Amino acid sequence: xxxxxxxxxxxxxxxxxxxxxxxxxxxxxxxxxxxxxxxxxxxxxxxxxxxxxxxxxxxxxxxxxxxxxxxxxxxxxxxxxxxxxxxxxxxxxxxxxxxxxxxxxxxxxxxxxxxxxxxxxxxxxxxxxxxxxxxxxxxxxxx
Numbered sequence: 001x002x003x004x005x006x007x008x009x010x011x012x013x014x015x016x017x018x019x020x021x022x023x024x025x026x027x028x029x030x031x032x033x034x035x036x037x038x039x040x041x042x043x044x045x046x047x048x049x050x051x052x053x054x055x056x057x058x059x060x061x062x063x064x065x066x067x068x069x070x071x072x073x074x075x076x077x078x079x080x081x082x083x084x085x086x087x088x089x090x091x092x093x094x095x096x097x098x099x100x101x102x103x104x105x106x107x108x109x110x111x112x113x114x115x116x117x118x119x120x121x122x123x124x125x126x127x128x129x130x131x132x133x134x135x136x137x138x139x140x141x142x143x
Contacts, residue, residue, distance in 0.1 A: 001088045001089065001090060002088065002089050002124055002128065003085060003086055003087060003088055003089070004083055004084070004085050004086070004087045004088075004089070004092065004104075004106050004114070004116055005085035005086065006124075007089070007116055007120050007121075007124055008085065008106065008113070008114040008116070011120060013106075013113055013114040014114075015040055015105070015112055015113075015114055015115045016030070016034055016036055016039050016040070016115075017039055017040045017041070017042040017112070018030065018039040018040070018041055018042070018051055018072055019041070019042070019043070019072070020041050020043050020048060020049065020071065020072050020073035020076065021071050021072070021073065022071065022072050023067070023068055023069070023070065023071060023072070024051075024056060024060055024065075024067040024068075024070045024071070024072055024074075024075060025067040025068045027039060027051050027056075027072050028053075028056055028067060031053060037052055037053050037102070037103075037117075038050055038051060038052035038053070038102070038103050039051045039052075040103075040105050040112060040115060041072055041073070041076045042112060045111065045112075046110065046112070047080060047082065047105045047107065047112050048073075048076075048078070048080070049072075049073070049076035049077055049078050049080055050076060050077045050080060050103060050105070051072050051075070051076045051077070052077065052102075052103070055075050055076060055077055056075070059074075059075035060075055079099075080105065081095055081099050081101060081104060082104065082105045082106070082107045083095065083104045083105075083106055083107075083116070084106065084107065084108060085106055085108055085113065085114075087104075087106075089121050089124045089125060089128075090125075092104055092116060092121045093121050093122075093125065096118055096121065102117060102118045103115055103116070103117050103118075104116050104117075
């Protein structure tokens with residue numbers, strides 16, 4: 001069973017972050033420039049929340065707030081579910097499903113070391129299933 005550490009080795013540990021005091025407009029601009037759907041909100045080196053396109057849509061656009069005046073901390077998702085590098089992909093999938101979330105910050109010894117998305121987890125599970133299928137086909141073929 002693969003772990004988050006294995007996924008981070010393949011994809012890299014780069015994490016895009018934002019300060020809780022940064023304005024929503026600047027955070028949305030960064031999302032667009034980077035082509036990602038979320039940023040980890042970090043305060044003094046520790047993850048304190050997650051800012052996503054959904055946060056913007058539901059808590060700024062629909063409520064008529066100004067993205068140029070609203071700080072990220074006012075609308076970020078505060079319920080932060082984190083994992084360690086030793087968490088398995090199956091455990092990640094269960095956490096994401098149970099909590100209805102798409103991103104899991106990876107924390108080791110209190111430090112943010114990566115981020116895994118639902119796409120990363122699904123890709124890994126599909127690859128693992130494909131490997132099993134290939135092994136079973138070889139077994140059946142050579143038996």
